[in-house]
Amino acid sequence: MENEFSMTFKMDTKNSSFYLSYVKANLNGIEANSTQLTVGKVALKASYMCASGIEVKMSNNITMVLEYVQFQAFKIDNGKYGIAQICGGDIGNNVIIPIAVGCALGGLIIIVIIAYLIGRRRMKHRYEAM
Known part of the structure; x- marks a missing residue:
């Protein structure tokens, strides 16, 4: 056969x-x-x-x-x-990675901005003593 x-x-x-x-x-x-x-x-x-x-x-x-x-x-x-x-099964697998990378980069940008603002506030206090 x-x-x-x-x-x-x-x-x-x-x-x-x-x-x-x-x-x-x-x-x-x-x-x-x-x-x-x-x-x-x-x-x-x-x-x-x-x-x-x-x-x-x-x-x-x-x-x-x-x-x-x-x-x-x-x-x-x-x-x-x-x-x-x-096909739909392939699309779902490809979307998760870019979303995760985008969220990680967004979180990193927020952390950098907060660190910059905190560092800037501390720098002002040092120069006022003159």
Whole structure:
């Protein structure tokens, strides 16, 4: 028995977009499929990219996780993917780090301003004794 994996895309002509609608997998004689999916809806000339993983519930109580994938169904120019739309799981991971760095820098600026004001007040008292 041959191992097989196939994906079917559907085009939404109203929105000029496409999405993953059907997945079929056969591995070591275990076959599973998933119908009526709407995964990765993007514009026609764009691609869909997800590193964190897309969970696909399949038949026979099988869940398939597609990690580090990028796909584009239609209008591939010169064998290169179009502009990638990132999945939600990847966006959440990338936002936390810049927010943490921004908060740390903001806190550091506030500490420097307070230290400057305290130091300035102490300097005035030293020169008044003349």
